[in-house]
Amino acid sequence: MNKPIWFPSEAYTRGSHIEALLQHFGLDGYEALYRLSIEETERFWQATLELLDLRWSVPYERVLDLSQGPQWPNWFVGGRLNLAQNALRHAEERPNEPALLWEGEDGAVRQLTYQELEVAVAQAAHALRALGVGKGDRVGLFLPMLPETAVAALAVARIGAIFVPIFSGYAPEAAATRLQDAEACLLIAADGFLRRGGRVALLENARAAARLSPSVKQLLVVRRFGDVPLASGEVAWDELVPAQPKEAPYLPVESMEPFMLIYTSGTTGRPKGTVHYHAGFPLKAAQDMAHLFDLRKGETLFWFTDMGWMMGPWAILGALTLGARVLLYEGAPDYPDAGRLWALCARHGVTHLGLSPTLVRALMPLGDAPVQEHDLSRLRVLGSTGEPWNLEPYLWFFHTVGRGRLPIINYSGGTEVGGGILGCTVWRPIKPMGFNTAAPGIHAEVLDASGRPVRGEVGELAVLKPWPGQTKGFWNAPERYLSTYWGRFENVWVHGDWALLDEEGHWFIQGRSDDTLKVAGKRVGPAEYESAAVEHPAVKEAAAIGVPHEVKGEVAVVFVVLRPGYLEGPELAQAIAETIAARLGKALKPERVLFVSDLPKTRNAKVMRRVIRAAYLGQNPGDLSALENPQAVEAIRQVGL
Known part of the structure; x- marks a missing residue:
């Protein structure tokens, strides 16, 4: 199927972030805006950050410095800011609006307004300092999707330290590999979480990981259940954090100062620690949510993910920076029944729902009834990422979940990108399983074996210019970073995906280039x-x-x-x-x-x-x-x- 099945309407274009940019530049269409975004990079990013109302402690003097080459761009030169301040600034104007929603698998629900979140983050920042954490120190987050997970990440950034999110399902050795590489001084972990009605004893794994990591001096424990005795030297979050002062300063840091190391699994060897900075990943996340997903103030984003994957920090930082609310969920999508995910969306008024194609394939056999039994009328946008689609689950997502009226914003990029290379905009028709644009500000191309752009044939997905969100190398492994992304063509980021760009400007991912088959001479x-x-x-x-x-x-x-x-x-x-x-x-x-x-x-x-x-x-x-x-x-x- 190579014909569009969704088409733009005023319901989506009117009042959108893209409309505001078009009016700012005096442009009459999306195509002109995208061209400007890659031809006049500095002008585009300056306007984008102004319209998103980003706050700077010290204004930047220059948008971009490429004196060290596109591999090592220096964004927003001379500027100082703090991502936590940008994520929580809405507490000033809308203190009582919900910022963070959480639901446990057992049905427990918690909500934090922007003001309550601001206070919680301030208290956690004081607690971290009391434990000896300072600027540049690394802090492991071995946590499921709890409210404290978001609070901890923002508090670490608030004091200028660096958080290391770790997938809550890791065994001790896998968690320790990341803690050791980052030389984390503190590990924040939960005593457990629920998964399909069973209790996962996360604290046991956290303790074992800490024992394997000499740099970890203390363990700060979020007591999800509260019935696990703490060992000597372990500190309870619920005792330390609420006792702290309710106000704390934001440490202004240089724009390229790291705030997160997030590890990706390598095909061989140790995982890669991608380095992300205050004026990179959070801005890219907010920009993609604005320009591709059109997430607006007061709307609710739910992406089924874990903090250990890029989409966890992406959802929290991007949504809060835009003044939206983010929903976190602890458990399985089909427990205790097939309607759990849809009930969750209905109960919390989700407007933007993100699922992977594989998860959609897993939900399809459960039938249409679990979807149709719940009020999903608040849904406005569907999202997907992680892998290429098959047609049947895509159409099921579109027709059964989206009622044939909601756009599916297909989204592809990666941890090292800080967001998306390709996506969809509600300003263009959408073809099934594809992408109708490269993300604004991303100069993407499909290159043949000689590095020339091609249309209508499969080639390497590449990016020809740097962008905010591009990883600042791999932690303690700059040569590995250069060989992974910059070794194929001179000064060109080769992402490792096979892609096709058709004559109408629609993109299709064909899989990882190292996954691609060559059968009968054809890729x-x-x-x-x-x-x-x-x-x-x-x-x-x-x-x-x-x-x-x-x-x-x-x-x-x-x-x-x-x-x-x-x-x-x-x-x-x-x-x-x-x-x-x-x-x-x-x-x-x-x-x-x-x-x-x-x-x-x-x-x-x-x-x-x-x-x-x-x-x-x-x-x-x-x-x-x-x-x-x-x-x-x-x-x-x-x-x-």
Whole structure:
């Protein structure tokens, strides 16, 4: 399907952030605005920050300094600010409006107004100082999605320290790897959280991780349950923080001063600590939410994620900076029943809902009724990120959840980007599974093997100019950063995704370039195989990998999870293979179709193809700490024998 299914209307364009920019520049259309954003970079960012009402303790003297090259841009030269002040400044004008909403899996609900959040962050900032944390110190956040998680992150930034978010599902060794690399001095952890009705004993893992990390001197414990005795030297959040003064200064820091190290899992070797700064990631998050998602003051964003993934800090910092509210949820999306996620949205008046394609695929088999039974009339925008779509779940999200009237803002970028490279704007028609624009301010292209821009064919997704939010290298590993993103073409960021840009200006991600198959001399994205596979009625979800072949060079192997009621067998495997061949062509028919009960996924439901490929070939799969279901890896090893 290559025709748009959603079209702009005044309901979306009138009063939008993009409309304000168009009026500011005196432009008559989105295309002209995007061109200005990449041709007149400094003018665009100056206007954007003015319209978003960013606060500076010391105004910047110059938007951009590239004297060290595009790999190391210096943004907003001479300026000083604090991201926590920008996130909480709305307490001045709208102190009693909700800023932070939280719901636990057990139904517990908490709400903090902007004023209450400001006070909580001030008290937490004093508590951190009382524990000896100072400017530039690293603080680990080993926390689920709790109100204290947002408070802790903002408090760390408020005093000029650096927080290190750690996925709440990590084993001690994985958490310790990040704490050790960052040389964190303090670890903030919860005593546990709920997941599918069970209690996850997070504090046990936190203690073990701290023991493995010599730099960690203290453990600050958020007592979600309060019935776990604290060990000697451990400090209770609920005893220390509320006793502190209710006012605290914001430490003005230089624009490029780091506030967060967030780690990404590498294919091999240790995880990469991406460095993000006060005038980067938070501004990029707010700008993307404004220009792509059009999140407005007083609206409510809910993105199903964890603080250990980029989208956790992105949701909190971006939404609060725009004066919106952010909803955090602790548990599983379908517990205790299939309607939990939709009830959550209805109960809290969610206007912007973000889900990964894999999560949508998991929710689809639960049926339409759980969605239709809840009042989702407040929903205005749907969002997705993490991986390429298949057509069926995309259309289900659009028609069943969005009632055929809401735009799906497809969003693709990454931790190192600080937000999106590609997205959608409500000012252009939207094609299924695609992106109708590069993010304003991002000069993106699709490049062929020689580095030339191409249209209508698959190539490397690249960015030709720097942007705020671009990571300030990898922590203590600048050469690794340069080789990862800048080693292919001179002064060009190559992101590692295969993409296609059609003649109408719509983009399509074809998968990671290291995931891409080359079958019969043609490069094929794994998403193409997977979309074709799920057209067979027996297939719930699929993952495709390329494996070496003595004669053909490379062939496709497709792993399939079946829908209930279907039985594995050679005839069904053959039928699925034929379905794929009918869609892609006989030359691209997969060599094997293998049945598994589950695919290796991260907590935010991203399928890990590189893990599947390594396990199938009997190779070292690299860092598995991000997986929610590591048992799936062993099952793939067995079918590969």
